[in-house]
Amino acid sequence: MPFNALIRTRQPNKKSSKRVLLTQDDPARHADKSGDNHHCHVESTLRRPPSRQLSAPYAYHDDSLRLPPLNRHGPTGAGYYQPPDAPTAAGQQPQSQWAPTEHSFPMPGSSQYMPRTGPAGPFLYGARPTQHGMVHDATRHGPHAPISEAFQGHNTNSSQFALRPVDTRMQAAHPSASQAVNAQPSSSRVRLDDIPIDPRLIPLPGHDGDKDLQDNNTIAEATGHAAAAKVAGSRRKGKQRADEPGSERRVDKGKRHADAAPQPRKRVRLDDEDQDDEQKTAKRGRPHGAGNYSQDDLGALLDYVEGExxxxxxxxxxIHRRFVKWAHRHGRPERALKSLETKYKQLVKTKKPTGNGVCPPSVDRAHAIEDLINDRAGTRDLADSDFDDAGNAGGDINEQSDNADRSSDEDGPVPALLRPRRAAVTATVVRAPIPSHHPTESSGQLQSITPRHRANAATDLVSRISQVFDPDIQVARDTERHSCSLQHTEFFSVHQQLRDALAANESYRNTISDLRDRLHAAESARDRAEMRLEISQATAGDHHGRSRERSPRHHYFSSTRRPLHRSTSRHSRHSHHSHSRRSHSPRSHRPSSALQHLDPMALDTPTRRRLYKATGRQEYKTKRRHIVRYPEGGEASMWITDESADENGNPIILPSVQDLWPSSPPRPMAASPAPARADDAALEDGDNPISDWEMTPPPQDDT
DNA sequence: GATTGGGATTTCATTTGCTA
DNA sequence: TAGCAAATGAAATCCCAATC
Structure with a gap:
């Protein structure tokens, strides 16, 4: 009789469990390969409506709960059945439903069939109750649940199945033990004669009571089940296999085992389905233009993986987004996200070839990056957006991360080691200190919300809510808020006053700076005026003392033709100045016109023109060349446009130039460029170069 | 603590494109 | 054209959080 169940098994030392499909055809495949027993429970049985539960296949014995009869060589067709009212059209089949099935389960002779034999001989498989747990099938409990019905009268809450091999030879030697498995010698089918089954649990076969319920197909039909029209993998889209009958191509590639089952493991698509689906199915295989990964591709991929x-x-x-942008920029084909991930993992798990193989750099780097990823996972970086699934709280982080992506996309990958590591996010609640009259909150200024067990979460929540609505706490909170509000107001007032004071201070600074500039300008004007005054006084003195020492070179300063002379020495000049100051009072030695002693060149143009107008002089329009010849050779010349000329057109020699020449013998001078201004040179060095004036027609360009 | 549902990941078989 | 690599779909397996 058929038996089908999806069983979750768990090895004793493993935390995780496995789900296996237990069938009558090949229970051996569900046994642990190492021979250890599996602690298992029935996770699922036949998929059918609850009102049509199968109950007969289950059996129970006192000390050895056997699985239903095992018929290794019986008819094929073990599998899940779908109810007749379930959709059977193509495309509507639930994915998890299996079909009956000659191809779905490994059969003797197939590659996946593993005949269970051991050193003691062939094994049959039975089941025995254990005390590890309960038969848990709560989701499929009900008045007609198969497990419940099969184990009526027995304490299933304390039993758990364990598959174990049963040595038939030992059973033969010990008949008492062989009661559990009473195999017929003529065939591998196990008799159920001695298995107590409540006859009420055996469903009546409907209208087909005459059918011989010998195979699963008949039983399924008798109990209102129809064979599923599809098999596993039937939803797979694609074209017909090239090596199918009718196909022109022959495919020898692939990983098909030589000892594979003669039947195709997966459903064969029909030609008409191809015609229907060809237009809407995605193209399989390598996309057009997608070549192999180049070194640049791998480098970029590893860069982005390292950065992320x-x-x-x-x-x-x-990583995919960045790689696509990179591919666009460099003219490389785009890759799917899955392709990039697969390629990277392929690099990571590349094994060392036989011989003295050299690890490719890309593989070496992939291993290093994998270590970084493992380290990062080990640090439990809570700020990682991978774990931030949502929420408003996480939205900011995600947004920041995306922004960082967008910015980093422009600049290329940034290695993780170079990036500033994000600080771990810890949710904290800062609370204002509560007045001490409430004992529970007096010390809670900074509380951290730490993850707690779910069982305590509700209690904590209730306690916190009750604390929040405590009147005392509310009064204290209001008082505290009022105090904070006053403090804030005062703070802002003081802050505003400070800003005003700073603004006034800045205004005062500007005023002081302006006044200081004006003071400097006034001092400069005063200095210039004093200098002009001294020069005028000196000129007046010289004019008195040297009126008789005219030199052809000397020109006259004013219309009175007072000759200007060169001082014989600085000392004499100074003494003469002092003498002049002493002997010539402004009243006793007054020039014809005080205005004529002013230096027109020191005046601005309007003043100068007023001066000319007042004194009746004409502006001298020509230029004069002043040549200074040095005893060592060479000369320095400069052009002076002296606008101060007398009424006869003679140029007026500025006393600042003419009167400052030293009269002492010249000293040897170094061969240096002549000073640009003779008076400056005389003032600095005290030399007495021969100065000469020469009337020269002014240049045409008036320069 | 055991159970369970479902997402994520891995493995396998197959198809398809590219290249020597 | 053979071999390789990429891509694809399905099944198997792993893993975790919610539930009991």
């Missing part, structure tokens, strides 16, 4: 150190799909999505 992905821990989940979100990280790979970011």
């Amino acid at each position: 150190l992905p821990l989940g799909q979100r990280g790979w999505e970011r």
